[in-house]
Amino acid sequence: MWKPPERIRHQSIDAPWPGENEASASLLFSTLNFQRLSLARRSWVPAMVPWRATDEGFVTDNVVDWYRRFAKGRPGAIVVEATGVRDVPSGPLLRIGHDRFLDGLRRVVDAVREASDGETKLFIQLIDFLAIKRRPEKKKFIRRFLPITEAHRDALSMIGQDDEAVIERLLQAEDAALEEILTPREFESLMRGFRERVTDTSESHIRDLPQSMPGIFADAARRAEAAGFDGVELHYAHAYTMASFLSRLNARNDGYGGNLEGRVRLPLDVFHAVRGNVSDNFVVGCRMLSDECIADGSGIDDASVFAENFARAGMDFISLSRGGKFEDAATPKVGEAIYPYTGRSGYECMPQIISDVQGPFGRNVSPAVQIRDHVRATGLETPVVVAGGIHHFRQAEMLLQDGAADIIGFARQAMADPDWFEKVRLGRGAEINMCKYTNYCEGLDHKHKMVTCQLWDRKKTDDPGVKLAPDGKRRTTAPDWQR
Ligand SMILES: Cc1cc2nc3c(=O)[nH]c(=O)nc-3n(C[C@H](O)[C@H](O)[C@H](O)COP(=O)(O)O)c2cc1C
Numbered sequence: 454m455w456k457p458p459e460r461i462r463h464q465s466i467d468a469p470w471p472g473e474n475e476a477s478a479s480l481l482f483s484t485l486n487f488q489r490l491s492l493a494r495r496s497w498v499p500a501m502v503p504w505r506a507t508d509e510g511f512v513t514d515n516v517v518d519w520y521r522r523f524a525k526g527r528p529g530a531i532v533v534e535a536t537g538v539r540d541v542p543s544g545p546l547l548r549i550g551h552d553r554f555l556d557g558l559r560r561v562v563d564a565v566r567e568a569s570d571g572e573t574k575l576f577i578q579l580i581d582f583l584a585i586k587r588r589p590e591k592k593k594f595i596r597r598f599l600p601i602t603e604a605h606r607d608a609l610s611m612i613g614q615d616d617e618a619v620i621e622r623l624l625q626a627e628d629a630a631l632e633e634i635l636t637p638r639e640f641e642s643l644m645r646g647f648r649e650r651v652t653d654t655s656e657s658h659i660r661d662l663p664q665s666m667p668g669i670f671a672d673a674a675r676r677a678e679a680a681g682f683d684g685v686e687l688h689y690a691h692a693y694t695m696a697s698f699l700s701r702l703n704a705r706n707d708g709y710g711g712n713l714e715g716r717v718r719l720p721l722d723v724f725h726a727v728r729g730n731v732s733d734n735f736v737v738g739c740r741m742l743s744d745e746c747i748a749d750g751s752g753i754d755d756a757s758v759f760a761e762n763f764a765r766a767g768m769d770f771i772s773l774s775r776g777g778k779f780e781d782a783a784t785p786k787v788g789e790a791i792y793p794y795t796g797r798s799g800y801e802c803m804p805q806i807i808s809d810v811q812g813p814f815g816r817n818v819s820p821a822v823q824i825r826d827h828v829r830a831t832g833l834e835t836p837v838v839v840a841g842g843i844h845h846f847r848q849a850e851m852l853l854q855d856g857a858a859d860i861i862g863f864a865r866q867a868m869a870d871p872d873w874f875e876k877v878r879l880g881r882g883a884e885i886n887m888c889k890y891t892n893y894c895e896g897l898d899h900k901h902k903m904v905t906c907q908l909w910d911r912k913k914t915d916d917p918g919v920k921l922a923p924d925g926k927r928r929t930t931a932p933d934w935q936r
Contacts, residue, residue, distance in 0.1 A: 454783065454794075454795050454799070454800070454892075455781075455783065455795060455796045455797045455799065455800050456800065456805070456807065457800065457807075457808055457809035458809075459808070459809040459810060460807055461807065461808055461809060461810065461812070462806060462807050463806055463807075463808055463812040463813060463814070465814075465844055465845070465887045465888070465889075465890075466814070466844065466845040466847060466848055468845060468847045469847075470846060470877065470880070470881075470882025470883055470885075471846055471877065471880065471882065472880040473878070473879055473880035474880075475880075476846070476877050476878050476879075476880060477878070479846075479850050479853075480495060480850060480853035480854060481494065481495050481496060481846065481849050481850050481853060481861065481877075482494045482495075482877075482878055483495060485529070485836060485859060485860065487769065487770075487834060487835065487836050487859075488767070488769045489684070489733075489734050489735065489736045489737075489769050490574075490684070490736050490738070490769040490770055490836060491574075492529035492530055492574055492860070493527075493529055493572050493573075494527075494528070494529040494874070495529055495853060495859065495860045495861060496528040496529045496530075496849075496860070496861055496863060496874050497528060497529055497530045497531075497532070497772075497838050497840075497860045497861065497862045497863070498523050498528050498530070498531045498532065498862070498863060498864065498867045499532055499740070499772065499774070499838070499840050499862040499863075499864045500532040500533065500534050500535055500578040500686065500688075500740070501534055501864055501868065501894075501904070502534040502535055502546070502547075502898060502904070503515075503516070503519050503534065503903065503904040504545055504897070504898065504901050504902060504903050504904055505519055505545075505903055505904075505929075506545050506546060506547040506548070507545065508544065508545050509542070509548075510537060510543055510545070510546055510547055510548030510550075510554065511548075511554060511557050512547065512554070512557025512558060512560055512561055513557075515903070515920070515929055516547065516557070516561060517560050517561055517564045518920065518929060518930050519929070519930065520533065520561050520564055520565050520575075521564040521565065521567075521568045522568075522871050522930040522931055523565075523573075523867060523871045524564065524565040524566075524567075524568035524569040524573050524575075525568045525569070525871060525872065525875075526867065526870075526871040526872045526873060526874045526875050527569045527570075527572050527573055527874055527875055527878075528573055528863070528867065528874045529573065529574065529860065530573060530574040530575070530576060530683075530860075531565060531573055531574075531575055531576070532576045532577070532578050532686050532740075532772075533547070533561060533575065533576065533577040533578060533682075534547055534578060535547075535578045535580040535688055535693075536548060536549045536577055536578060536579060536580060536673075537549065537550055537580055537581070537582075538550055538579050538580065538581050538669050538670055538672075538673035539581065539669055544901070545901065546580075549577065549579065549673045549676050549677060549680075550669070550672075550673060552676060552679075554676070555676055555679055555680050558577070558676075558677070558680035558681075558682075559680050559681055561575075561680075562575060562680055562681035562682060563681070566681075574683045574684070574736075575682050575683050576682060576683060576684045576685060576686050576736060576738075577677050577680075577682050577685055577686070578685075578686045578687075578688050578740065579670055579673050579674065579677070579685050579686070579687055579688060580688040580693055581666060581669065581670070581688075581693060581694040581695065582692075582693045582694055583648070583649035583650065583651070583659070583693075583694055583697070584647070584648070584649045585646060585647070585648045585649070585779075585790055585791060586642075586646045586647040586648070586790070587646050587785070587788055587789055587790045588643075588644065588645060588646040588784075588785045588786065588787050588788065588789060588790070588791070589642075589643065589646065589787070590787055590788075591624070591643065592624060594642070594643050595620055595623045595624055595643075596620060596624075598642070598647070599623070599635075599639060599643075601616045601619050601620065604636070605619055605623070605634060605635070606619055608633065608634040609622050609623075609634060628644070631643065644784055645782075645784055645785060645791050646785060646790055646791055648779060648791065650697065651694065651697040651698055651703055651705065651710070652702075652703060652704055652705055652710070654705060654707065660707070662694065662698075662709075662719065663707070663708075663709045663718075663719050663722065666694070666695075666719060666722070666723050667719075667722045667723050667725070667726030667727075668726060670687065670723045670726060670727050671723075671726040671727050671729065671730035672730070673685075674727040674730055674731050674735075674737065675730045675731060677731075678731050678732060678735050683735070683736055684735055684736025684737055684738065684769065685727065685731075685735075685736070685737055685738075686738055686739060686740050686770075686772060687720070687723060687724060687727065687737070687738070687739040687740070688739075688740055689720050689739045689740060689741040689742075689759075690740040690741050690742050690772075690774045690777065691742070691774065691776075691777035691778065691793060691802065692777055692778050692779045692793035695719070695720050695723065696741070696742060696745075698710070698716055698717075698718075698719045698720060699716050699717060699720060699741065699742075699751060699755070699759055700716070700745060700750060700751055701716075701745070701749060701750050701751040701752075701755060702749060702750060702780070703715075703716050713755060713758050713759075716751075716755075716759075717758070717759050717762045720739070720759070720763070721762060721763070721766055724737065724739070724763065724766055724767075724768060725766065728767065736769045736770070737768060737769055738768050738769045738770035738771060738772065739763055739768060739770075739771060739772070740772040740773075740774055741756065741759060741760065741763070741771065741772070741773065741774070742756060742773070742774055742775055742776070742777075743756050743773045743774070743775050743817055743820035743821055743824055744756065744775050744776070744801070744820055745775075745776065745778055745798065746775055746776035746778070746797060746798040746801040746802075747776075747778045747780045747781050747796075747797075747798050748780070748781070750778065750780070750798075753820045753823050753824060756773075756820070756824050757823060757824045757827035757828070758827075760824050760825075760827065760828050760835075760837075761827060761828055761831050761833065763835070764828050764831075764833040764835035765831070765833060768835060769835070769836075770835065770836045770837075770838060770860070771824075771828075771835055771836070771837050771838070772837075772838035772840070772860075772862065773817060773820070773821050773824065773837060773838065773839055773840070773858075774802060774817070774840060774841070775798075775801045775802055775816070775817050775820065775841065776797070776798030776799060776800070776801030776802040777793050777794055777798060777799055777801075777802035777803075778793055778796070778798040778799075779791055779793045780796075780798070781796030781797055781798050781799075782794070782795045782796045782798075782799065783795035783796060792899050794895060794898075794899065795899070801816060802841075803865070803892060803895050804816055804841065804842055804890070805890050805891060805892050806889060806890040806891060812842075813841075813842040813890050814841075814842035814843070814844070814848065815841060815842055815843060815848065815852075816841050816842060817839055817840065817841035818839060818841075818852060818857055818858075821837060821839040821857055821858050822855075822856075822857045822858075824837065825837040825856070825857070825858060825859075836859035836860055837858050837859050837860070838858065838859070838860040838861070838862050839852065839857065839858035839860075839861065839862060840861075840862025840863070840864055841862075842890065843861055843862065843863055843866065844863065844866040844887060844888055846877050846882060849861040849863075865888045865890065865894060866887070866888040868888070868894060868904075868906050868931075869886050869887065869888035869889075869906050869908050869931075870885050870886040870887070870888075870908075870931065871931050872885075872931075872934040873885055875934075876934070884934075886908050886931075888906075888908075889907065889908070891907065893906065893907040894906055894907075902922075902924075903922040903923065903927075903929065905922055905927045905928060905929060906931065908931075909927070909928045909930070909931050909932060910926070910927050910928060916932075
């Protein structure tokens with residue numbers, strides 16, 4: 454995991470919590486109504502994958518428990534974790550690519566409605582991603598995956614020699630020599646595992662993404678509505694298919710890449726297909742990046758144009774994240790897959806308590822201000838959700854008062870203490886368990902292990918009825934709040 458060289462240890466905000474009257478008069482606890490989006494309060498739990506689905510992508514009791522626990526805190530909205538839109542094996546990622554997933558998803562909806570008395574709106578994040586393979590052993594890669602070409606023979610001065618002789622020479626070569634002999638893409642596949650890109654248009658399934666994606670997302674959204682969700686969040690952020698279309702690195706020359714207009718085209722097509730396949734009152738918004746935070750990637754100016762396009766097209770909200778890309782991710786170990794939150798852009802997405810001068814709290818705020826201002830300047834009122842290190846009422850309320858954002862996302866803080874929202878509302882903020890921002894949770898996410906919070910594990914794990922993670926040591930949900 455990349456860490457800022459400065460290594461400055463920051464402290465959570467230590468300011469007085471509001472009393473009940475101040476909280477109830479605050480913007481954070483005020484309603485929001487825009488188009489189809491109506492929230493009882495302006496707090497939001499952004500999507501977080503907790504690795505609790507079955508290997509086939511079905512909802513489990515642990516998935517239901519996870520969302521029920523958040524709903525007990527009654528945030529304005531919860532976004533269910535990134536959920537795969539295609540009907541293809543995706544490991545233990547939640548899926549919505551077929552009607553067989555609906556019964557499980559309905560259980561999540563029912564649990565959230567019941568636990569929040571219907572106060573919390575429930576959205577589901579719809580994700581598509583391209584293939585990535587684990588980093589191979591060198592021998593396996595050279596023998597099984599690398600097509601031997603004339604370029605290899607040429608680089609090795611072995612023109613006219615058979616494949617087996619070339620393979621033998623490649624197997625003996627050091628990494629530095631291989632870097633000279635192989636193409637950059639081949640060398641990357643060897644060192645980091647093969648990874649598809651939206652620019653691999655020689656592959657028909659990649660070339661045809663502009664034709665396939667709208668229908669796949671639209672079908673998934675229809676299922677989300679059938680399962681009872683209030684809306685969907687189209688995942689246009691981080692390292693995945695739709696974000697890769699928006700990226701400045703998208704050099705497709707088929708009208709779906711290159712300039713801003715080309716890059717935003719498929720995300721707009723997907724939105725229109727989704728909008729056309731759900732009821733009029735069903736909420737459709739997206740999560741996108743305020744900044745890719747990688748060399749030659751899209752920045753705030755690009756994001757402003759994208760947000761304007763999405764707002765103009767009629768999205769009900771725009772949620773902003775940042776970073777989380779493959780391009781600068783750490784080199785994985787042999788047998789492991791590259792993880793998009795291990796480089797500098799990953800740090801920007803989920804900054805930790807040990808940081809640079811800027812610190813981990815509110816790194817996405819000033820980009821959000823610029824993007825929101827740009828959208829407002831075009832006369833559009835689409836609500837903007839901002840997240841990233843927001844953990845205190847004063848901080849959240851100031852952002853709303855200043856017009857930095859319309860809705861405040863609390864991801865890791867809501868995980869640390871799902872009752873944050875109720876505790877603040879009732880004037881009992883001093884009882885909040887503050888997130889330590891050590892990224893214990895994110896470390897578990899990296900290993901695809903059931904995500905839990907280090908704070909919960911300090912509480913008794915032998916209480917009656919407490920469920921434990923497969924390692925038998927960690928609670929699966931936050932301890933209940935004894936009011
Ligand atoms: C364990 C974990 C899983 C996450 N999964 C997702 C996800 O599925 N989709 C997404 O858009 N962001 C995901 N994120 C990023 C969060 O939504 C959020 O943007 C990030 O943690 C920064 O907000 P915070 O500082 O309030 O935690 C995840 C974060 C964590 C810690």
